[in-house]
Amino acid sequence: MSPRSDPDALSRPHDHIDAPERDAAAASLRQDGAVAQPKLGPVGWLRFAWRQLTSMRTALLLLLLLAVAAVPGSLVPQRSSDPNGVSQYFADNPDLAPVLDSFQLFDVYTSAWFSAVYLLLFVSLIGCVIPRTKHHFEALRARPPRTPARLSRLAGYTERPLALPEPVDGASAPAGSANEAADAAIDAAATQLRQAGYRVERYELRGEASVSAERGYLRETGNLVFHTALVGVLVAVGIGGGFGFSGQRVVVEGQSFVNTLAAYDSFNPGRFFDDANLDPYRLELEGLDAVYETENQEAIGQPIDFTAHVSVQAQDGAAEPGVVKVNEPLRVHGTDVYLLGNGYAPTITVRDPDGEVVFTDSVPFLPQDANLTSIGVVKVPDGLADQVGMVGFFYPTQSELGSGAYTSSYPDLIYPVLTLNVYRGDLGIDAGTPTSVYTLDPSSMEQLTGGSTGVESIELMPGDTVDLPDGLGSITFEDVSAETGGDPDAAADDFSQSVARFASFDIHDDPSQGWVLVFAVLILAGLLVSLFVPRRRMWVKAARRPDGTVVLEYAGLARGEDPGLEDAVAAFADKHSRPARWSSSREAA
Amino acid sequence: MTLDQISITLVYSAMAVYAIAFIAYAIDLARRSAAATKAVDQARMPAAVAVAATRSTSGDSGTDAGIASVPESTDGMTVDAAADGRDETSGRQAMGDTVAYGRSPSLRVGVAMTVVAWLLHLAADLTRGIAAERVPWANMYEFALTGTLIITTVYLLVLVVSKHDLRFLGTFVTGLVLVLLGVATVNFYVSVVPLPPALQSAWLVIHVFVATSSVGFFALGFALSVVQLLQSRRESIVASAKAVKQSFLATLPDSATLENLAYRVTIIGFILWTFTLMAGAIWAEAAWGRYWGWDTKEVWTFIIWVVYAGYIHARATRGWRGSRSAWLAIIGFSTVLFNFTVVNLFFKGLHAYSGL
Ligand code: HEM
Numbered sequence: 001m002s003p004r005s006d007p008d009a010l011s012r013p014h015d016h017i018d019a020p021e022r023d024a025a026a027a028s029l030r031q032d033g034a035v036a037q038p039k040l041g042p043v044g045w046l047r048f049a050w051r052q053l054t055s056m057r058t059a060l061l062l063l064l065l066l067a068v069a070a071v072p073g074s075l076v077p078q079r080s081s082d083p084n085g086v087s088q089y090f091a092d093n094p095d096l097a098p099v100l101d102s103f104q105l106f107d108v109y110t111s112a113w114f115s116a117v118y119l120l121l122f123v124s125l126i127g128c129v130i131p132r133t134k135h136h137f138e139a140l141r142a143r144p145p146r147t148p149a150r151l152s153r154l155a156g157y158t159e160r161p162l163a164l165p166e167p168v169d170g171a172s173a174p175a176g177s178a179n180e181a182a183d184a185a186i187d188a189a190a191t192q193l194r195q196a197g198y199r200v201e202r203y204e205l206r207g208e209a210s211v212s213a214e215r216g217y218l219r220e221t222g223n224l225v226f227h228t229a230l231v232g233v234l235v236a237v238g239i240g241g242g243f244g245f246s247g248q249r250v251v252v253e254g255q256s257f258v259n260t261l262a263a264y265d266s267f268n269p270g271r272f273f274d275d276a277n278l279d280p281y282r283l284e285l286e287g288l289d290a291v292y293e294t295e296n297q298e299a300i301g302q303p304i305d306f307t308a309h310v311s312v313q314a315q316d317g318a319a320e321p322g323v324v325k326v327n328e329p330l331r332v333h334g335t336d337v338y339l340l341g342n343g344y345a346p347t348i349t350v351r352d353p354d355g356e357v358v359f360t361d362s363v364p365f366l367p368q369d370a371n372l373t374s375i376g377v378v379k380v381p382d383g384l385a386d387q388v389g390m391v392g393f394f395y396p397t398q399s400e401l402g403s404g405a406y407t408s409s410y411p412d413l414i415y416p417v418l419t420l421n422v423y424r425g426d427l428g429i430d431a432g433t434p435t436s437v438y439t440l441d442p443s444s445m446e447q448l449t450g451g452s453t454g455v456e457s458i459e460l461m462p463g464d465t466v467d468l469p470d471g472l473g474s475i476t477f478e479d480v481s482a483e484t485g486g487d488p489d490a491a492a493d494d495f496s497q498s499v500a501r502f503a504s505f506d507i508h509d510d511p512s513q514g515w516v517l518v519f520a521v522l523i524l525a526g527l528l529v530s531l532f533v534p535r536r537r538m539w540v541k542a543a544r545r546p547d548g549t550v551v552l553e554y555a556g557l558a559r560g561e562d563p564g565l566e567d568a569v570a571a572f573a574d575k576h577s578r579p580a581r582w583s584s585s586r587e588a589a
Numbered sequence: 590m591t592l593d594q595i596s597i598t599l600v601y602s603a604m605a606v607y608a609i610a611f612i613a614y615a616i617d618l619a620r621r622s623a624a625a626t627k628a629v630d631q632a633r634m635p636a637a638v639a640v641a642a643t644r645s646t647s648g649d650s651g652t653d654a655g656i657a658s659v660p661e662s663t664d665g666m667t668v669d670a671a672a673d674g675r676d677e678t679s680g681r682q683a684m685g686d687t688v689a690y691g692r693s694p695s696l697r698v699g700v701a702m703t704v705v706a707w708l709l710h711l712a713a714d715l716t717r718g719i720a721a722e723r724v725p726w727a728n729m730y731e732f733a734l735t736g737t738l739i740i741t742t743v744y745l746l747v748l749v750v751s752k753h754d755l756r757f758l759g760t761f762v763t764g765l766v767l768v769l770l771g772v773a774t775v776n777f778y779v780s781v782v783p784l785p786p787a788l789q790s791a792w793l794v795i796h797v798f799v800a801t802s803s804v805g806f807f808a809l810g811f812a813l814s815v816v817q818l819l820q821s822r823r824e825s826i827v828a829s830a831k832a833v834k835q836s837f838l839a840t841l842p843d844s845a846t847l848e849n850l851a852y853r854v855t856i857i858g859f860i861l862w863t864f865t866l867m868a869g870a871i872w873a874e875a876a877w878g879r880y881w882g883w884d885t886k887e888v889w890t891f892i893i894w895v896v897y898a899g900y901i902h903a904r905a906t907r908g909w910r911g912s913r914s915a916w917l918a919i920i921g922f923s924t925v926l927f928n929f930t931v932v933n934l935f936f937k938g939l940h941a942y943s944g945l
Contacts, residue, residue, distance in 0.1 A: 015907045056906040060899055064917075067895040074888040074936060081882050085937065109883050237881075246878070299782035306786055326786040327876050338878040506878040513880065520867045527863060531856050563853065 013056040013128060018560070053120070054127035062121040069117050073108030076100060080109065122234055129227045136220050144201045147210040147539045154539075154555035156569030160577035162542060162550045182542035182550050186211050189540040189552075189576050196572075198538065210541035215534075219560060222529030225522055232519035240512025242271035245278075252345040252362040252502045256284035259335065259507065279333040282313040286321075288342055288501040292412050301371060301410045308339050308503045324505070334509055341504035343367045343374055346394055346418050347478040350380050353471060358383025360478075364502045365394045366438060371408040372396050377440045378420070379427050384472050387427045389440045390458075392420040396499070413495045418477050420458040421450035422469060462498035535559040538569060540576065552577060592720035593781050599713035600734065600774060603706045607767045610702035614759035616695040621757070621837035628839070699759045700748070706763070707741045714738050721781045726797045727788055729933060733773030736801045736929075737766040743805035743854075753842055753850060761812040792872035800865040804925055806858030807897075811922035813851035814915040820844040821912055848911065852904055855918055859897045866890050885936040889928040896921045 012019045040048065052058060077085030086106050090097040104111035151157055164181050186209040190200045198213035247264035249257050257263045259282075261275045269275065291305040306325065312332050313319040324330045330337040343365060350359040358380060365376030378390040397410035398417035406419065425445030429435055448469040450457035458466055462479035481497035537557040542550050554573040558565045590598075714734055718725035726735045744762040747755060784793075821844035823836070841847070869890060874880040881887060900921055903914035 017905050017907050017910055019907070056902060057908070060902045060906050060909060063895055063899040063902060067892045067899065070888055070892050070895070073883055074885040074932070077937070078883060081884055082937070293783055296782060298780045302782060303786055304783055305789075327790045327872075329875060329878065336878065340878060508878050510879070513874065516880065517871075520870070524860075524863055524867065527860055531860065561849075561852065563849065 012132065013054055013059070014051065015056045050127065053124050059121070059124050059128065062117060062124060066117050066121060069114050070108070072105055073114075076105050076108075078108060079106050118234075122231060125227055126231060129224060129231075132220075133224050133228075136217075136224060139220070140217055144199055144212040144214040144537065147203045147205060147212045147541055149205070151539055151541055151543075151553045151555035154557055156566035157553070157555040158570055158573050159543075159554065160552045160573055162552050163577075178550050182209050185552055185576075186540060186542055192572070192576055193538065193540075208541055208543055210539060212537070212539050214537045216536055216559070218529050219533045219535040220530070222526040222531075222533065224526075226526030226530055229519040229522035229526060232522070233516055236512045236515035236519060240515055241510060243273060244508065244510040244512065245269045245273050245275075246506060246508040246510075248340075248504065248506055250364050250502050250504045251283070251285040252364065253285055253287055253500045255362070256282050258282050259333070264507075279335070280315055281333045282319075283337065283505070284311045284313070284319070285309075285503050286311055288503050290342065290412065290501065292410070301412075303411070306339060306342055308342075308505075310337075324503070336508045336510075338506040338508070339503055340506045341367075343372060343502055343504075344394055344396060344413075344416075345500045345502040346376070346392075347480055347500055348378055348418075349476040349478055350378075350384070350388070350468075350473060351476070352383055352473045355474075356383070358473070362480075362500045362502075364438075365392070369408070370411065372411040373408040375438075377438055379429070379437070379440070381427055381429060385470075386424040386472070387445075388468070388472060389423045389425075389427050389442070389445060390420040390475075391423070391440050391442075392418055394418050394499075413497075413499055416462055416495050416499055418460045419450075420460070420475070422448040422458060422472075424448060424470065424472065462495055531561075534562040534564060534568075536562055536565055536568070538572065540572075592716050596713045596716040596720060597774070597778075599709050599716060600770065603709035603713055604767060604770050604774075606702050606706035606709060607763045607770070610699050610706055611760065611763040611767060613695045613699035613702060614757075614763060617693050617699060618757070618760055618837045620693060620695065621840040625836060625839035696756050696759075699763075700756055703741065703759060703763060704745065707738070707745060710734075710738050710741060717781075723784060724794050724798070726801060727784055727793065728777075728779055730773050730777040730779055732797070732801065732929070733769055733777055735798075736804055737769050737773075739801050739805040740766055740808050743802075743809055747809060747854065751850070753846065755813075755850070757837070757841055758809065758812050758816075761815075762809070765808060787876050790872060790875065792868060792875070796865060796868040796872055799861050799868065803858040803861030803865060804929070806854050806861065807922050807925050810851045810855030810858060810918050813847050813854060814918040816841060817844050817847035817851055817915050818912055818919075820847055821915075844911075848915065851915065851918060855897065855900065855921075859894075859901065862890075862894055862897065866894055885932060886928070889924065889932050893921060893924045893928060896924055 077089050079086050089106075100106065104113070108114055148154065162178070162181055162185060164177060186202065190202060190211045190213075193200050193211065193213040196215070198215040199217075200211055200213045203210050203212055245268060247267040249263060249265050251257055258280050259278055260280050261267060261278065286309045289305070289307045289309070290303065293299045293302045293304055296302075308324040310322045310324060310330065311319040312322050312330075314333065322330045322332065324337055324339040326339055329339075345362040345364045347362040348360070349357055352358050359378070363376050363378055365374035367374045372394075374394040374396075376392050376394060378392065380388040380390075393406065395406055395408040395415075395417045396412060397408050397414040398406055399409040399415075401407055406417065423440065423442050423445035425442075428441050428444060435441065447453050449455045455469060458468075458475065460466060460475070460477035462477055463482065465474055465476040467474050479495075479498045480500050481495075536559060539553075539555050541553045543553045544550050552573075554569050554576075556565045556569040714725050717731065717734060721727070721731075725731045740762060744758065816838075820838050820841060823838045824844055842850075869887070870880040873882070873884075873887070896917060900914055900917040903909035903917050
């Protein structure tokens with residue numbers, strides 16, 4: 001067995017595989033003792049607890065616990081990543097959900113118990129890394145240890161004859177020449193080892209010259225960098241993330257929004273976020289190109305590309321063009337703009353019985369399936385005899401199912417149809433309570449078309465106008481290509497530009513991102529170094545045999561995983577003992 | 590015949606050749622058992638007395654030698670044997686230590702067939718990629734096709750690089766590849782379709798490829814850990830000198846060697862996995878606007894990473910090196926397989942790219 005007189009091991013957790021066995025035995029004794037004799041004072045207890053917390057075994061158990069604790073978050077929907085899933089879960093499991101909720105199972109990764117596990121782990125980590133770092137700095141300055149008395153028990157032990165200088169003219173070699181040759185050989189070994197990246201130290205023991213060499217301090221450095229960078233990631237995420245924000249905003253083609261708090265549809269500030277930091281630039285969506293597969297029979301209608309062409313205008317500057325695509329966010333004015341969704345925003349105009357326009361807007365309809373069957377709501381609060389709400393379906397390419405129901409069979413505008421159910425009464429928005437623009441609460445309204453009313457739903461194609469029921473007025477589904485003049489050559493049944501599209505943008509700022517990346521790179525670099533740089537010692541000794549001859553002994557010692565050690569010792573012995581190398585250079589000198 | 594159809598034909602051909610290789614490797618394992626039994630029978634005749642003596646006297650030292658967690662247990666055993674002075678006869682040798690196992694024609698057939706299957710498999714993967722005009726790993730079927738190719742590649746690579754003869758892993762490797770390819774062609778197959786915008790990224794090439802590569806290394810580490818456990822069980826039985834039923838294990842490296850090999854293969858997998866996790870985060874930032882959101886697939890990537898970090902720690906923890914750490918490697922690979930199958934198919938999340 002290799003000797004474990006390893007100074008490094010002392011700074012390791014007591015149950016590290018390379019820590020001295022004696023130490024561990026003492027620890028377990030102390031442990032038993034602690035149970036048997038309650039003499040351990042408060043300080044003693046604290047030291048004992050700390051020692052347990054920073055042991056390898058605790059680190060390991062906490063790691064495994066962390067893995068297990070992460071599992072439930074993948075089985076139950078999480079509020080952070082899937083809020084709709086959580087609502088659905090509550091609806092589907094009304095009895096179970098509140099119980100799960102009381103265990104924070106819908107917020108696993110911010111839950112008290114998950115946090116407890118990783119915080120304990122990181123306390124253990126810090127407690128483990130600090131003494132090791134201190135010790136490592138000392139080790140970096142320490143001399144390689146004395147050459148062991150017997151190299152023959154060590155890894156890769158091999159010997160080579162010591163080449164003596166050629167006797168001149170047959171005369172016997174002078175008495176001191178063997179010593180001189182040995183010294184020269186050890187000198188050469190020291191030089192060669194130093195060149196190979198070893199730190200070397202010459203020793204002279206009982207008249208035997210030797211060199212002790214050590215390399216691979218980088219291994220421990222890498223390990224410490226790795227663990228420290230883990231803490232770095234945690235801190236960067238925990239603190240840096242608090243200064244950022246994320247917001248969502250739907251923008252229809254031709255419209256724009258200004259980066260201010262009020263303009264967002266939804267906004268999530270970090271804990272330390274100050275909205276005075278928002279740079280009020282203007283972002284206009286000039287156009288959204290959607291490309292769908294038309295040729296591959298297996299994938300007709302599959303999206304190929306979405307590109308939002310925008311123009312960005314600083315508060316006091318000129319507009320600059322920009323592009324936002326999936327996978328290619330636009331990074332402007334300290335924020336990142338992502339294209340996370342898109343759909344259609346039919347332009348609808350409502351007139352009163354006199355033909356006066358009481359409502360006109362492009363209303364975003366939310367896609368429900370891959371072919372963009374979309375649902376939207378139109379609210380006309382003023383100008384008509386009563387408040388009017390409409391719930392509609394939009395089909396970019398309408399087709400009829402066997403049941404008579406409509407569906408969309410292709411996501412692009414081939415045969416666009418809008419159907420609307422009309423309600424009159426109280427929209428419920430006057431009280432000032434915020435309501436979603438995407439839902440209609442029909443509880444205090446009267447349904448006029450569709451459903452059980454017996455009146456056909458309103459059905460429109462771009463450019464169509466029909467009367468609203470009850471003589472309320474009229475509604476028009478505007479053809480926006482006509483508005484812009486359109487393509488004069490376009491056929492009458494070309495609807496491809498007839499309906500405006502919207503883009504839903506996510507706008508983020510996360511100042512922790514750069515830091516996390518830096519620490520991630522350190523983690524990877526530290527890992528590579530600590531797992532692949534061999535830490536090893538090597539010794540070369542000019543050993544005197546009982547018969548007075550001197551031989552060169554070579555041996556190594558692995559410190560940690562080092563599969564290449566024996567080969568390395570052999571290779572060094574071969575290289576070094578090639579006599580031409582040192583004896584001739586000695587003679588030349 | 591379209592390129593994709595050619596690719597499919599190549600896949601089926603590769604599967605047929607893998608099956609032949611599998612049978613050859615299995616025959617080899619059977620022959621190993623026979624060789625081991627024979628070695629014991631031969632050794633037992635003259636050494637019966639010595640064995641009996643060993644049994645009655647070296648109970649304690651014998652258990653020591655069998656503890657797999659002593660990395661130098663091979664040395665330990667020989668030193669032990671020499672120190673005892675009683676065990677030098679071949680009786681103990683044949684039962685406890687590695688039985689020399691000469692050249693095996695079936696093993697050579699197995700390796701040759703694996704190489705042929707690998708070539709067909711490579712051709713299948715390349716034609717699929719050319720047919721799709723992109724990298725062939727954008728849906729479950731393609732992950733499986735490329736992932737199994739990488740498992741075989743890693744196996745062949747390790748055969749070339751390793752100082753130890755690891756061809757005995759062929760049964761596991763070809764068996765696993767065969768099963769996965771079977772499931773992929775029957776259950777996961779989708780025809781070539783264009784990439785959805787979310788997958789149009791250089792990270793598809795890097796992130797997914799590196800992830801798949803690390804699975805190749807984890808698979809091999811898993812196989813070695815399983816054999817390690819079997820071997821260390823055998824070693825402790827041998828050490829306690831109960832009646833030993835000889836198996837192919839007698840012809841394989843000892844458990845400490847297997848453990849070191851498993852560790853080396855697995856840490857390569859771990860580094861690749863670490864990179865996978867980071868590359869995934871960078872891609873997620875570009876595609877979804879956040880680098881980490883505890884999406885189900887992210888959760889499982891994290892779990893796998895933590896389990897393997899546990900494995901590495903276990904190797905450095907007294908009382909955990911040896912069989913316990915091997916169990917962690919096995920659990921680790923189980924989570925990898927779980928992530929690839931159950932999570933891809935049944936868990937809801939943003940990573941909905943199975944194409945099914
Ligand atoms: C977030 C928690 C942790 C993770 C993810 C982690 C991960 C790792 C990894 C991947 C390695 C192998 C690479 C290397 O050597 O640098 C390693 C090694 C090591 N870790 Fe940790 N670790 C964690 C916490 C800890 C703690 C709390 C301790 C101390 C109690 C610790 C002590 C060590 C030691 C001593 C090694 C060297 C093992 C050897 O000698 O081979 N680690 N860790």
